Amino acid sequence: MEGNLPRDPVCGLEIHPDDVDSWVEYGGTQYFFCCPECRRAFEESPEEYLAREAPKPGEKHSEETGTRHTRHQARI
Numbered sequence: 001m002e003g004n005l006p007r008d009p010v011c012g013l014e015i016h017p018d019d020v021d022s023w024v025e026y027g028g029t030q031y032f033f034c035c036p037e038c039r040r041a042f043e044e045s046p047e048e049y050l051a052r053e054a055p056k057p058g059e060k061h062s063e064e065t066g067t068r069h070t071r072h073q074a075r076i
Contacts, residue, residue: 008033008038010033010038010039010049011034015034017032022034022038023039
């Protein structure tokens with residue numbers, strides 16, 4: 001399944017659905033998140049995140065999201 005994993009729509013991290021502890025259904029689609037902070041950001045403004053292209057692995061998080069991702073930066 002590697003390479004076809006869903007991405008967190010907020011930060012772009014690949015998420016394995018079996019290992020996720022944060023997800024939400026929106027508009028009939030299930031979205032997976034790397035952490036509760038990304039889920040909260042998405043729930044506050046889902047259309048904003050769905051309208052833009054998610055960051056690719058290795059790309060830096062924006063200043064807004066970067067501060068909440070210190071615990072998984074090494075995985076990106």
